[in-house]
Amino acid sequence: MSLVNYAAREITCKIVYYGPGRSGKTTNLHYIYNQVPQDRRGSMVSLATQTDRTLFFDFLPLDLGSISGFTTRFQLYTVPGQVYYAATRKLVLQGADGVVFIADSQRRQLEENVESMQDLHANLAEQGIDARSVPLVIQYNKQDLPRELIVDVDELDDALNFRGVPFHAGDALRGTGVFETLRSISELVLRRLSGATAPRVAAGR
Amino acid sequence: MSVLLDGRFRFDNYVVGASNRLAVAAGRAVAESPGASYNPLFIYSPSGLGKTHLIGAIGFAAKQLQPELVVEYVPLDDFVDRLHIAISSGHADAFKQLYQRVDLLLLDDVQFLTGRRETQSEMLRIFNALQGSGRQIVMASDRPPSEIADVDERLVTRLAGGLIVDISLPEYETRVAILRSKCAESEMTFATGVLEELAKMPCGSVRELQGALNRLAAHAALGDRPVTPQNVRAIVAGGRATPAFGRAAPAGDSSDEFAGFLSDISVAVAQHVEGWRVRLGERVAHWQRKGYSTAMLDRALALTEEADVDALDAAFASGVARLEQLEAQAVLLDPRLAGLDVFRDPERVAEAEARIEQAIAAHDPPPAPWPAFTIETLIAGKSNQMALRAAEASIEAPGARYNPLFVHGGTGVGKTHLVHAVGNALRRNAALSGPVACVSGSQFVDELIAALQDGTVDRWRARYRAAGALIVDDVHALAGKERSQEELFHLFNALHSAGRQLVLASDRPPSEIGELEARLRSRFDGGLVVAIQPPDRALREALYARILVDRGAGAEPGVAALLAELPVSGAAEVESVVDRVMHMARSSGGHVTMSLVRRELNAGGAATPVSVPAIADKSFLDAEKVVMEWPDLDGRVMEELR
Numbered sequence: 001m002s003l004v005n006y007a008a009r010e011i012t013c014k015i016v017y018y019g020p021g022r023s024g025k026t027t028n029l030h031y032i033y034n035q036v037p038q039d040r041r042g043s044m045v046s047l048a049t050q051t052d053r054t055l056f057f058d059f060l061p062l063d064l065g066s067i068s069g070f071t072t073r074f075q076l077y078t079v080p081g082q083v084y085y086a087a088t089r090k091l092v093l094q095g096a097d098g099v100v101f102i103a104d105s106q107r108r109q110l111e112e113n114v115e116s117m118q119d120l121h122a123n124l125a126e127q128g129i130d131a132r133s134v135p136l137v138i139q140y141n142k143q144d145l146p147r148e149l150i151v152d153v154d155e156l157d158d159a160l161n162f163r164g165v166p167f168h169a170g171d172a173l174r175g176t177g178v179f180e181t182l183r184s185i186s187e188l189v190l191r192r193l194s195g196a197t198a199p200r201v202a203a204g205r
Numbered sequence: 206m207s208v209l210l211d212g213r214f215r216f217d218n219y220v221v222g223a224s225n226r227l228a229v230a231a232g233r234a235v236a237e238s239p240g241a242s243y244n245p246l247f248i249y250s251p252s253g254l255g256k257t258h259l260i261g262a263i264g265f266a267a268k269q270l271q272p273e274l275v276v277e278y279v280p281l282d283d284f285v286d287r288l289h290i291a292i293s294s295g296h297a298d299a300f301k302q303l304y305q306r307v308d309l310l311l312l313d314d315v316q317f318l319t320g321r322r323e324t325q326s327e328m329l330r331i332f333n334a335l336q337g338s339g340r341q342i343v344m345a346s347d348r349p350p351s352e353i354a355d356v357d358e359r360l361v362t363r364l365a366g367g368l369i370v371d372i373s374l375p376e377y378e379t380r381v382a383i384l385r386s387k388c389a390e391s392e393m394t395f396a397t398g399v400l401e402e403l404a405k406m407p408c409g410s411v412r413e414l415q416g417a418l419n420r421l422a423a424h425a426a427l428g429d430r431p432v433t434p435q436n437v438r439a440i441v442a443g444g445r446a447t448p449a450f451g452r453a454a455p456a457g458d459s460s461d462e463f464a465g466f467l468s469d470i471s472v473a474v475a476q477h478v479e480g481w482r483v484r485l486g487e488r489v490a491h492w493q494r495k496g497y498s499t500a501m502l503d504r505a506l507a508l509t510e511e512a513d514v515d516a517l518d519a520a521f522a523s524g525v526a527r528l529e530q531l532e533a534q535a536v537l538l539d540p541r542l543a544g545l546d547v548f549r550d551p552e553r554v555a556e557a558e559a560r561i562e563q564a565i566a567a568h569d570p571p572p573a574p575w576p577a578f579t580i581e582t583l584i585a586g587k588s589n590q591m592a593l594r595a596a597e598a599s600i601e602a603p604g605a606r607y608n609p610l611f612v613h614g615g616t617g618v619g620k621t622h623l624v625h626a627v628g629n630a631l632r633r634n635a636a637l638s639g640p641v642a643c644v645s646g647s648q649f650v651d652e653l654i655a656a657l658q659d660g661t662v663d664r665w666r667a668r669y670r671a672a673g674a675l676i677v678d679d680v681h682a683l684a685g686k687e688r689s690q691e692e693l694f695h696l697f698n699a700l701h702s703a704g705r706q707l708v709l710a711s712d713r714p715p716s717e718i719g720e721l722e723a724r725l726r727s728r729f730d731g732g733l734v735v736a737i738q739p740p741d742r743a744l745r746e747a748l749y750a751r752i753l754v755d756r757g758a759g760a761e762p763g764v765a766a767l768l769a770e771l772p773v774s775g776a777a778e779v780e781s782v783v784d785r786v787m788h789m790a791r792s793s794g795g796h797v798t799m800s801l802v803r804r805e806l807n808a809g810g811a812a813t814p815v816s817v818p819a820i821a822d823k824s825f826l827d828a829e830k831v832v833m834e835w836p837d838l839d840g841r842v843m844e845e846l847r
Contacts (some may be wrong), residue, residue, distance in 0.1 A: 004478075006486020007493055011474065028637035035463045062468055066373040067474045069224040069483070179466050186470055199601055
């Protein structure tokens, strides 16, 4: 499956929300789900543990209808953030057209953010992908928390955004920055429509 | 005439772009020959994208082309009203008959069929009657048939039974074209870049676009500031009628947040989708619908550089045309060949051609070697042992050792026997990919002339091209015959490159065949050229011994050795000598004795022709010249000539 099928006039875009456990990936998807008119969204599939933390992954299909004559579908996935679900993360990452990294702005989570970002790069490298070629957007989530608990965006950006990719401050619970992030990653991904051979994460198929 | 068919809606004022090209093409096809293809034609799109214009154009064009055509445009609601009136006034049958007389029925807003069971069953009957008599139905709806809720399954099947096409949102270029065309119609002019800027803004329909254009026009007429590309967005957004235009609404207004996102995606797609890829994609879809494999075009789609879509498509189309030709030819030969994969991929034209050649060869096989000449009946001797060994090597590994094998020698030395024997042995080789073609040079020339005369050269050529091995006896007969040499040259190359065995025989080596093209001569020389000498004494004795036994001459021991004393040119002469001595023996009433043979030898030798009245036509002595297998003997009258 490729991003665009010119013969069938279809655009199918797979976006993976990556990040450490409890950073707000599923919350992002929930917010999007609630904003999308019913006829545009498929049922959100979420396999979760009893404590509501993503065990396997969330999947939200969005049908954007016909755009410029192309039937356009977005598929949003989250990966489980917990360290021990490395295999699931790799699986979900396969075939991704773009990655959104949801960082947890809490000061005590800084280390986990860095590790998760390294994990993302390691997984991409394992699949033979130059991380620099994969569209990536970062969201610094939970910026609504008290100042004393969080790291501000500039500091987070210094720690995580060594590639200088687009970033957004977020409060996924209330929706701040959620669509901006989605819009931003979509724009990056759709740029590839004009270069058919731009790489994507190896689909393994 | 319905207002819709009064000529306001025509094909020539309908802007065609990638978003509606298929629908327009199908519409034109229907207008040109209603009922012939795409019946029913089902057009769907969200409102405001030109469905009604298109079906109006179909009706108008059909009427222009065939004025006698009964064309009826009816929105579904009107249809329902008329039906109700007809039923309540007791004229339901007249209603049905009225519609059954229509040649082209244009039915708009079909989505309103939902839940109207009575209308559905009436429509089903009318559909059956119209389609049964080859009349055309065109429908327009805001959704595909499968999504029209609560409709009888049988009716859905009929709605979907022809061609379903959609009209999607026009892309940027088409939007510009539409805006320009609307401006021209209303004689409006704007500064350069204004229409382009307006077209860049996402829109939900052509009507919306028209609305935005109207707003610009109003602003230009009344406003104090001129309309420039820079203020287009502000002007349009200022009077925004629908949320589809402009940027995202402020956070918190949920539906607007998604609508804003959708708008931005639309802009991004419009910006980044390249026109040439879209056009190429359309061609891919077109050929795929026709059942062709499009790997060749798919590869071009994956290129980073812009491909020449027209050239690619033209090349593909010519491949398809050739495949169609080949398939038609194949079906004539063997109906089972219809629809083979090989006829559905323009990259496999060569393969398809090979299939045709095989089919032709199976249907009309090339001449085969004469069955009487086998390798077992050849007598080996010093004079032919090299040729024999080469022949055996060729039989053992066809095409691998000596290719071509060129055998030359004087008349009667057994070249023909040898090459036909190779042919017969090769026929027993199950691994051979086709029949063994065995033809004499003169027959080759004659066949070509006949094929040229009948215009069947392709077919004639194909018979030989499919051969698993080719044997040409008396190849010197091609000397001076340019066209035959050319055909043999191409045939030689085709078979040689495919690893098929070639065996040639001539009365002289290639270098001595006059008027032979150098390219053929060098190819003949390229394999093994081997001579068969006139039989030596030992071979002569063996030949005489066998022929005397074969003929039942009852010769005294030693006769064969005695006869072998005299040199002969070949096996044919040996047979001639045996016939002569047998004739003499019969006329003297005895057997073939030593003394009789001595007398014969002393009388002038085998080389001297003696009067043998009984054998008037020497060709009867020459097994090579006797037809072994008469085709269709049952149908022939055998006449005895005295």
